[in-house]
Amino acid sequence: MSSDKVLVGVIGGSGLYHLDNLTFIKKVEVETPWGKPSSPITISALPNGSQIAFISRHGPHHTITPTEVPARANIAALKHLGVQAIVAFSAVGSLREEVAPGHFIIPDQIIDRTKGIREDTFFRGDGVVVHSMFGDPFSGQLNAFVAPRVEKILASTDVKLHTGKTVVCMEGPAFSTRAESIMYRQWGGDIINMSVIPEAKLARECEIDYTLICTSTDYDAWRVGEAPVTVEEVVKVLHTNAGNSRAVAAGILEEVAAHVEAGELTEIRGSMKFACITRADVQPKAAREKYSFILPEYFSS
Numbered sequence: 001m002s003s004d005k006v007l008v009g010v011i012g013g014s015g016l017y018h019l020d021n022l023t024f025i026k027k028v029e030v031e032t033p034w035g036k037p038s039s040p041i042t043i044s045a046l047p048n049g050s051q052i053a054f055i056s057r058h059g060p061h062h063t064i065t066p067t068e069v070p071a072r073a074n075i076a077a078l079k080h081l082g083v084q085a086i087v088a089f090s091a092v093g094s095l096r097e098e099v100a101p102g103h104f105i106i107p108d109q110i111i112d113r114t115k116g117i118r119e120d121t122f123f124r125g126d127g128v129v130v131h132s133m134f135g136d137p138f139s140g141q142l143n144a145f146v147a148p149r150v151e152k153i154l155a156s157t158d159v160k161l162h163t164g165k166t167v168v169c170m171e172g173p174a175f176s177t178r179a180e181s182i183m184y185r186q187w188g189g190d191i192i193n194m195s196v197i198p199e200a201k202l203a204r205e206c207e208i209d210y211t212l213i214c215t216s217t218d219y220d221a222w223r224v225g226e227a228p229v230t231v232e233e234v235v236k237v238l239h240t241n242a243g244n245s246r247a248v249a250a251g252i253l254e255e256v257a258a259h260v261e262a263g264e265l266t267e268i269r270g271s272m273k274f275a276c277i278t279r280a281d282v283q284p285k286a287a288r289e290k291y292s293f294i295l296p297e298y299f300s301s
């Protein structure tokens with residue numbers, strides 16, 4: 001069973017600017033109330049006909065810094081197209097010996113070390129106050145669905161999958177100092193990137209199930225006697241990791257689409273219903289109209 005709806009979105013990170021095994025349908029330019037996404041969104045069909053939407057986080061030619069990624073436009077555009085689940089990819093540094101370069105990680109927690117300079121909510125400046133639930137920042141149901149499937153695909157390789165890990169999201173663009181890297185380990189961080197915040201928060205505000213499939217490129221800066229991470233080191237591993245990520249995407253997306261279509265992702269659905277503390281009758285009309293772009297069920301004008 002496959003539908004004409006675009007239920008699954010894929011966000012490609014560093015090194016992952018396209019996917020394999022897809023039939024191109026169209027590129028769509030979506031203008032959202034929060035601006036334009038990082039790139040036109042590519043709609044393609046999987047071999048079974050299910051459609052997916054792909055966005056390249058840093059743009060197709062990697063021209064957008066982690067701080068400048070228009071995450072609100074990316075997530076709003078995907079939601080507006082009908083996406084209910086996002087499979088995002090990210091290149092990460094490892095804060096643990098056992099997470100070697102090349103390994104896959106599906107984290108279940110986040111430590112936010114961004115600096116407050118990214119727009120991390122749809123609900124600011126419009127007279128409507130919303131507090132989303134973020135204790136479990138990833139979709140537990142989607143993580144649980146995806147992890148064994150990724151593990152199965154990697155089983156024939158020497159690439160390991162780690163689950164139950166914590167990702168630290170730093171501001172960048174410079175990599176961490178050695179002292180910071182050691183501190184993140186003491187805090188319980190296992191891997192580090194510059195992208196998961198605000199993406200995960202915004203997906204939650206749109207009631208989209210969000211999972212992050214990470215690939216490790218380096219050991220960051222905490223290893224005594226080893227040189228700290230450089231872009232050169234990251235890029236050396238990025239190509240192999242992107243190939244493995246494409247194989248993983250090709251292996252899981254049909255099943256993810258079927259899972260979403262069957263209505264199996266239920267945890268996040270409805271979570272924003274009571275997240276708005278501002279009474280509907282005092283919400284400005286213009287704000288309601290704006291928010292109906294992402295949450296029409298709660299904010300019709």
Ligand SMILES: CSC[C@H]1O[C@H](OP(=O)(O)O)[C@H](O)[C@@H]1O
Pocket residue numbers: 012013014015057058066089090091092172193194195196231234
């Ligand atoms: C190229 S190294 C740092 C860069 O790589 C990761 O990008 P993404 O998450 O989009 O794969 C990391 O978050 C940094 O933005």
Ligand SMILES: Nc1ncnc2[nH]cnc12
Pocket residue numbers: 091092093094170175176192193194217218219220221229234
């Ligand atoms: N060491 C690192 N720190 C932050 N983001 C990264 N992405 C890949 N490696 C990274």
